[in-house]
Amino acid sequence: MLGTQIKDVILKPDAPSSLLLDKHADYIAAYGSKKDDYEYTLSEYLRMSGIYWGLTVMDLMGQLDRMNLQEIIDFIKACQHDCGGFSASIGHDPHLLYTLSAVQILCLYDSLHAIDVDKVVEYVKGLQQEDGSFAGDKWGEIDTRFSFCAVATLALLGKMEMINVDRAVEFVLSCMNFDGGFGCRPGSESHAGQIYCCTGFLSLTGQLHQLNADLLGWWLCERQLPSGGLNGRPEKLPDVCYSWWVLASLKIIGRIHWIDKSRLRQFILACQDEETGGFADRPGDMVDPFHTLFGVAGLSLLGEEQVKAVNPVLCMPEDVLQRIGLQPDLLS
Amino acid sequence: MQKIYEAELSFLEACLKVNPKSYGSWHHRGWVSARLPRPDWARELSLCDRCLSLDDRNFHCWDYRRMVVKVSGVPVDQELEFSDRLIGSNFSNYSSWHYRSTLLPVLHPQTRQEPPHASSPRGPQSHRVCEEQLLKEYELVQNAFFTDPNDQSAWFYYRWLLGRAEREETISCVYVSREDERVAVAFSRPINARCVGLLLVLDGQPLRVEWRSVHPRFRHSPVLICDLPPGTINDVTNEHNLTVHWTGNHTHRDCALYTGRVESWCRDTATDQELFRSELSVEKTSVLQSELQSVKQLQELEPLNKWCLLTIILLMRALDPLGYEKETLAHFQTLKEVDSMRSEYYSDLCCKFMIENTILKMEYAEVRVFSITDRNLTSLCHLDQLLLVTHINLSSNRLQRLPPQFAMLQCLEVLEADNNFLENLEGVYHLPRLQEVSLKNNKISTLTDLQPLASCPELKRLDLRGNPVTQAASVESDLAELLPSVTDLLL
Numbered sequence: 001m002l003g004t005q006i007k008d009v010i011l012k013p014d015a016p017s018s019l020l021l022d023k024h025a026d027y028i029a030a031y032g033s034k035k036d037d038y039e040y041t042l043s044e045y046l047r048m049s050g051i052y053w054g055l056t057v058m059d060l061m062g063q064l065d066r067m068n069l070q071e072i073i074d075f076i077k078a079c080q081h082d083c084g085g086f087s088a089s090i091g092h093d094p095h096l097l098y099t100l101s102a103v104q105i106l107c108l109y110d111s112l113h114a115i116d117v118d119k120v121v122e123y124v125k126g127l128q129q130e131d132g133s134f135a136g137d138k139w140g141e142i143d144t145r146f147s148f149c150a151v152a153t154l155a156l157l158g159k160m161e162m163i164n165v166d167r168a169v170e171f172v173l174s175c176m177n178f179d180g181g182f183g184c185r186p187g188s189e190s191h192a193g194q195i196y197c198c199t200g201f202l203s204l205t206g207q208l209h210q211l212n213a214d215l216l217g218w219w220l221c222e223r224q225l226p227s228g229g230l231n232g233r234p235e236k237l238p239d240v241c242y243s244w245w246v247l248a249s250l251k252i253i254g255r256i257h258w259i260d261k262s263r264l265r266q267f268i269l270a271c272q273d274e275e276t277g278g279f280a281d282r283p284g285d286m287v288d289p290f291h292t293l294f295g296v297a298g299l300s301l302l303g304e305e306q307v308k309a310v311n312p313v314l315c316m317p318e319d320v321l322q323r324i325g326l327q328p329d330l331l332s
Numbered sequence: 333m334q335k336i337y338e339a340e341l342s343f344l345e346a347c348l349k350v351n352p353k354s355y356g357s358w359h360h361r362g363w364v365s366a367r368l369p370r371p372d373w374a375r376e377l378s379l380c381d382r383c384l385s386l387d388d389r390n391f392h393c394w395d396y397r398r399m400v401v402k403v404s405g406v407p408v409d410q411e412l413e414f415s416d417r418l419i420g421s422n423f424s425n426y427s428s429w430h431y432r433s434t435l436l437p438v439l440h441p442q443t444r445q446e447p448p449h450a451s452s453p454r455g456p457q458s459h460r461v462c463e464e465q466l467l468k469e470y471e472l473v474q475n476a477f478f479t480d481p482n483d484q485s486a487w488f489y490y491r492w493l494l495g496r497a498e499r500e501e502t503i504s505c506v507y508v509s510r511e512d513e514r515v516a517v518a519f520s521r522p523i524n525a526r527c528v529g530l531l532l533v534l535d536g537q538p539l540r541v542e543w544r545s546v547h548p549r550f551r552h553s554p555v556l557i558c559d560l561p562p563g564t565i566n567d568v569t570n571e572h573n574l575t576v577h578w579t580g581n582h583t584h585r586d587c588a589l590y591t592g593r594v595e596s597w598c599r600d601t602a603t604d605q606e607l608f609r610s611e612l613s614v615e616k617t618s619v620l621q622s623e624l625q626s627v628k629q630l631q632e633l634e635p636l637n638k639w640c641l642l643t644i645i646l647l648m649r650a651l652d653p654l655g656y657e658k659e660t661l662a663h664f665q666t667l668k669e670v671d672s673m674r675s676e677y678y679s680d681l682c683c684k685f686m687i688e689n690t691i692l693k694m695e696y697a698e699v700r701v702f703s704i705t706d707r708n709l710t711s712l713c714h715l716d717q718l719l720l721v722t723h724i725n726l727s728s729n730r731l732q733r734l735p736p737q738f739a740m741l742q743c744l745e746v747l748e749a750d751n752n753f754l755e756n757l758e759g760v761y762h763l764p765r766l767q768e769v770s771l772k773n774n775k776i777s778t779l780t781d782l783q784p785l786a787s788c789p790e791l792k793r794l795d796l797r798g799n800p801v802t803q804a805a806s807v808e809s810d811l812a813e814l815l816p817s818v819t820d821l822l823l
Contacts, residue, residue, distance in 0.1 A: 006482070141359040178433035178492045187398050189391050189430045209522040209552040214684070221677050222484070228673075234484050235389070235424040258680070260673040332735060 007237050008225040015270035015283050019299065021306055024292055025063045027277030028054045031289055039288075047089040048079060048098035050289055052105050057293040059108055059317050060300060060308045073114050076102050083126075084119030085137070095137045096127060100149040103156050107320055112157070121159045124150050132167030133185075143184045147172050148197035151204045152314060155326060160204070169207050172198050180215030192223060192232040196245040199252045200313045203328040208253070213331055217255035220246050228263030229282070239281045240271045240291045243298035248312040251301055254331035261302050268295050268302075337368045345379065352383055358392045362399055373404035388418055389427050408439045419476065426485040433492060440465035442497070467619050469493055474623060477639070481630060487639040494646050497610060503585040505599040505719055506576050507742065510568060510589065512764050513560045515541075516742045517576050517585075518719050520605070522552035529580035530556070534564065535573055546739035547761050554716040555740040568592060595743075601695045602717060608688045609650050620651055638671040649685060657689055676710075683709050691717050700743070705729070715740045722765070727751050732775075734759040749774070750795075755781060762787045773798035779810050786814050793820040 031054060032040060043050060051072060058064045079086045079102065085094030086102040099120060106112045127135045127150065134146040147168055154160045174186045175198065181190025182198035195216070202208050223230040223246045229238025230246045243264060250256040270283040271291065278287030279295035293315075300310040309318040313328040321327065344361045351357065365371050380397040383390060401411060412435050418428040440462045461469070470493060476486035505518040515532065525543045532539045541560065545553040565572050571591050577584040589596040602608055612620070624647040631640035645663050648656035664682045668675040690704050691714060701723040709729035715737045718724070722743050727750040734749070738759025746768045747760065754774035760766070766788040776782065777800040785791060794815065796802055802823040804810070811821060 139359070139363065141355065143355075177430060179430075179488055183391065184395060185398075187434050188395050189427050191391065206551070209550075214681075218677060219488070221674055224673055226673075233389075234426045234488070255677075255680075258674060258677040263673060 006226065007231075007235055008227050009229065009238060009282050011227055011267065011270045011283060016272040016274050017266070017269055019269060019304065019306060020272055020274065020277065021061055023274070023277030024272075024279070024296065025058060025061050025066065025277075027287070028058055028289060028292065029063070029066045044089050045092065046098075048076075048086060048101040048105075049088065051075070052101040053289045053293040055105055055108055056316060057289070057296050059320070060293075060296055060310055061306075062308065064108065069109055069111075072105065073109065073111055076105060077114055080115055080119070084116065084121070084123030086120075093137065094123070096124070096134065096146045096149040096153075097136065099123065100153045103153050104314070104316060107156055107316065107324060110323065117157055117159075121154065121157060121162050124153055125162050128163050128168065132164060132169070132171035134168070144172055144175050144182055144194050144201070145184070145197045148201045151201055155204045155328070156314070156324065158324075165205055169202070169205050169210075172201050173207075173210055179219045180212045181219050190219065190233060192220070192230075192242050192245040192249070195220070196249050199249045200328075203252050203313045203330065206329055208329055208331050211253060211331075213253040213255065217250060217253055217258055220250050220253075221255070221258035224259045224264065228260065228265075228267035230259070230264065230267075237282065238267065240268055240279050240298070241281065241294040243268050244294035244301075244315070247298050247301050248315065251312040252330055256301065265299065265302050265304075268298055271295055334369050337364050340364050348383070352387065352390055353392055355392065358396050362396060365400075366403075371404075373400055376400045377404075377406070384418070388422055389424055391427065394427055394431065408435055411435055412439060419472075424485075425483075426488070429485045429489040433489065436461050436465065436469065463613060463616060466493065467616065470619060470623060474626065478626070478630065481634050481637050481640065484639065487643060490643060491646060494650050497606075499605065499607070501578075501581045502583055502600070502605075503576055503578055504605055505597060506574065506585045506587040507597040507599075507719060508565070508572075508574055508587055508589050508595060509743075509764075510565055510594045513562060513564060513566055514557060514742075514764065515560065515574065515576070516555060516557045516719055517543075518555050518599075518716055518740075519578070520554070522550075522554045523556070524552050525556055526551075527580075529578060531577040531579055532558065533575040533577065534560070539564075546742065547736035547759065549736040549758070553740070555719055555742070557742065565589060568594065597720060599720065602688070602691050603695065607717070608653060608692065612650070617651065620647055623647060624651065636670055638667060641667045641670060645685075653685070653689055654692055660685060679708070679710050683707075683711050684713050687712070687714050694721075701725075712738065719743065722746070724748065727770075732756065736761070739763065757781060757784050760784045760788065764788075764790065766791055768793040770795040771799065772796070775799065776801045779804070779807075779814060782811070782814060789817060791815060791817050794818050795822040797822050 034040065055064060055067055058067055078090050081087060081094045083094060086099045087094045088098045103120065106114060129135060129142065133142045134150045135142055136146045150163065151160060151168065154162060175182045175188065177183060177190045179190050182194045183189050183191055184194055199211065202211060223242060225231060225238050227238055230242040231238050232242045232245065247256065250258060271279045273280060273287045276287055279291040280287045281291050296307055297310045297315055300307040301312060311318050311321050314321065341361065341364055344357055347354065347357045365376060377400055380393055380400065383393040412432065415428045415432045415435065419425050442462045473486050473490045473493065476483060477490065499520045502520045503517060504520055507516040525545045530543055532541050539560070541558040543556045543558045545551055546555055546557060569591055572589040574587045574589065575584055585598055587596055587598040624644065627640055627643050627647065631637065631644060634640055641663050645660050648660050664678055668678050686704060686707055690702060694702055700721050702718055702721045703725040705725055706728040709726065709731060712731070712735065718741050720743050721741055723746045724741065724744060725748040727748050729752050731749065731752040731754055733754065733756035736759050739761040741763065743765055744763050745765045747766065748770045750770055750772040752774050754771060755776060761784045767790050769785065769791065772795055776796065779801065781801065801807060807823060
């Protein structure tokens with residue numbers, strides 16, 4: 001019967017099969033050294049997150065000391081606006097996404113004192129809407145990603161009680177779909193990225209019991225394709241970043257054993273670039289720091305010994321969170 | 333103003349042509365449209381139609397369409413027709429089925445007998461769809477997966493249709509023990525022990541008590557317990573009437589403790605609660621029966637299609653969980669071979685169904701003994717349904733832990749779990765009646781692993797033969813110190 005072909009990639013037999021950690025560390029350490037590189041300039045609009053991706057993966061590989069702490073802290077300070085929020089880069093507008101990234105970076109460096117913490121809290125609080133949702137910035141885009149950014153930022157600062165948590169929870173739960181997953185807004189289709197944000201959100205707000213873990217876990221484990229890689233929703237191609245969004249979600253709901261770990265590991269390793277270092281979204285494509293972090297973080301969740309333990313809720317090294325005293329709930 | 337905004341919309345259309353997946357472009361278009369003095373929603377809908385015809389999985393476009401539909405008041409049945417057209421025209425149509433799942437409960441709600449509770453049940457589309465429409469929907473989906481058995485969207489949607497409706501919020505069991513002067517209450521969902529709105533009334537008088545979860549590791553529990561003030565009910569010559577009020581949900585449960593009785597309970601069975609399957613009307617039963625036959629025929633044509641196998645299992649569960657037990661287990665075996673990447677999922681799902689069947693059998697037999705042995709059980713669930721169980725036998729399975737939720741077995745007297753892989757006994761915690769524990773041939777390796785047992789005051793017999801911990805030098809004296817109540821120790 002000729003029906004739908006399964007969308008997937010085929011792993012070549014000569015694809016990388018061992019973890020090239022040093023190459024990745026070299027790739028990240030050198031990234032951004034050429035400030036007028038085309039790709040680098042074009043991604044200025046997300047620079048703060050780019051820095052968070054690079055520093056986190058370096059810390060997971062035990063090589064954070066290769067990065068320039070002072071330069072980065074100065075950059076972050078220069079990105080805090082009067083309203084308290086952080087922009088992606090100097091001269092850009094503030095946004096919740098980059099506010100979270102900034103706070104995460106400062107936690108890595110144990111340097112929260114460098115910024116006005118109360119102002120950050122004020123900024124986050126000001127973005128909560130009547131229905132409990134969060135806008136990304138003053139222009140009003142609503143998305144469950146921003147609910148996650150808000151509670152994650154406040155959790156790291158120890159100030160969760162400053163927002164209306166019950167309302168925020170109500171809004172996120174109103175985004176739960178027939179398949180147990182979550183979308184951007186009520187009525188939006190389930191998507192692994194949104195699911196990661198919502199399960200992370202429910203973990204941080206102590207509401208994981210509101211999930212249908214068996215149903216959601218099934219939807220998530222069905223993301224695994226014959227190549228071993230994970231996609232973000234049905235009928236899509238696998239992408240190494242979903243090895244993070246899907247895997248972390250499964251870990252949070254206590255069902256990580258529902259995917260085939262060795263097949264996934266094989267896929268993630270195949271996404272490495274042996275020459276340049278770094279990970280691409282799929283084997284053979286161009287690498288970037290985003291996919292490099294999520295490839296390494298995914299491997300950490302799979303138990304990779306050469307990499308530090310990563311926290312599935314916040315995508316930060318566990319030892320950093322232990323230092324802060326933040327241990328978000330996980331289902332077992 | 334209209335002219336400026338119109339120009340912006342033209343500009344945005346050009347942007348969307350280049351990148352139809354830009355959050356910013358769609359948000360800005362929505363921002364402009366909302367401020368247009370004379371918005372043209374028909375044009376916005378037609379933009380969505382064009383965009384979806386190029387890529388009907390573009391969730392930005394779907395979300396924008398939902399906003400336009402809401403603001404301009406497009407009728408739900410029109411949108412349902414729209415989803416019909418899209419489903420019919422495309423293979424990759426998960427977004428359309430998803431949209432349908434949001435429209436159906438609005439268009440064809442199940443009318444409830446009583447008014448909805450103040451805090452209605454959460455969860456995926458908690459509103460029921462009326463039966464007439466449901467049966468039509470089964471037909472629609474069946475056509476889809478018979479046309480293309482590899483169209484996974486239809487199978488996902490079908491599973492949702494088969495799923496039972498959300499449970500009513502209720503107190504499913506109240507248990508009272510005269511000796512322990514303790515009350516245990518089971519709810520239809522986990523609740524926070526510190527949640528206001530639980531009232532205990534004894535013999536017509538409200539009683540001040542402190543509710544707690546059965547284990548400190550989880551604050552939200554489906555079973556809560558409280559201790560009554562000493563001397564309240566311990567005189568066996570007295571009869572008492574107890575009521576637990578769940579005020580937030582306008583529901584309550586009574587329990588009478590008779591003279592001469594040391595314990596009492598009042599409970600809805602799993603069948604009463606429609607816990608494992610919904611009550612089926614005659615019409616629905618016959619529809620599902622014929623669907624089962626059809627999917628079985630399809631499975632013979634497509635032996636490697638895991639969706640068929642899984643759906644057959646789900647249909648059997650919906651129709652007759654006990655009657656189809658053997659066949660279900662056989663299908664799980666095949667499923668694990670056909671879709672080996674997800675074999676752990678199928679194992680856990682199979683465990684869940686076997687536990688459900690064991691609960692059903694236990695209830696039909698009206699006994700308080702729960703036994704699943706030699707079934708490759710890898711995990712435990714539905715422990716909140718085992719509140720009244722006095723004897724449990726989990727021997728010869730593949731369990732690695734007795735999780736904190738195990739502490740819900742408040743009436744447990746005998747625990748047998750030989751020949752497993754147990755190394756964690758967290759859930760054997762403050763079980764007031766537990767007297768006998770057999771854990772032969774497990775993986776208990778340190779004294780710390782046995783720590784939870786020390787919280788069980790009545791524990792007298794403990795069999796630890798075949799565990800690594802018995803090899804430790806001072807194990808006998810260590811255990812005598814840790815578990816002083818144990819008189820019968822086998823190492």
